[in-house]
Amino acid sequence: LHFFASAFLAFLMRGNIIAAIFATFFGNPITFPIIAVSSVQLGHWLLGTGVDAVPARLILTAFTNAGGEIWSNILATFTGDPTQWGKLRHFYYGLFKPYFVGGIIPGLIVATVCYYVSLPIILGYQKLRQKRRRERAENLRERAAARLRARSSVDDGASGGS
Structure with missing residues (x-):
């Protein structure tokens, strides 16, 4: 369903x-668990934090908890409840920063490969689209000239008969 949902949303937009x-x-x-775990591990390695393997389940739970804490703190600004940012500091340094840093290198590699793989397809599509536009414009010109x-000829026939 993921493919169909993305195609449908792209169509709508x-x-x-x-x-x-x-x-x-x-x-x-x-693929998300694989990407998340490898990004966190690579990030910890690049940052030199020396953390052992982080399970995918823990990553998902940590992101969920962080989102909940952010939401609680947003609500606290309107209700007068105390804000608690301590867990987010641990989340940032223990998971988010390594995830971010570790995702940059693989992301750049995959983005570059996808760019060069998709470029001929996109250029071919654009060329075909321009050709269709030219053909449509030429067709419209021909029909307008025929009209x-x-x-x-109707005007010449009407004025010639008077």
Whole structure:
């Protein structure tokens, strides 16, 4: 359903349906745990924090808890309840920062590969679209010229008969 949902949303937003489907090919519920775990591990390695393997379940739980804490703190500004930011500090340094840092290198590699793979497809599509536009414009010009000739011959016939 992930592919269909992305194609439908791209269609609704008048976006590129093919690009939406390609994007969901890489980032989907099946690949997300692999991407998350590898990004966190690579990030910890790059940052030199020396943390052992972080299970995917823990990553999802940590992001969920962080979102809940942010939401509680937003509500606290309107209700007068005390805000609690301590857990977010641990989340930021223990998970979010390594996830962010570890995702940059693989993200740049995948983005570069996808760019060069999709570029000929996009250029071919644009060329085909321009050709269709030219053909449509030429067709409209021909029909307009035919209408003008038809009017002109009707006008010549009406004025010649008087």
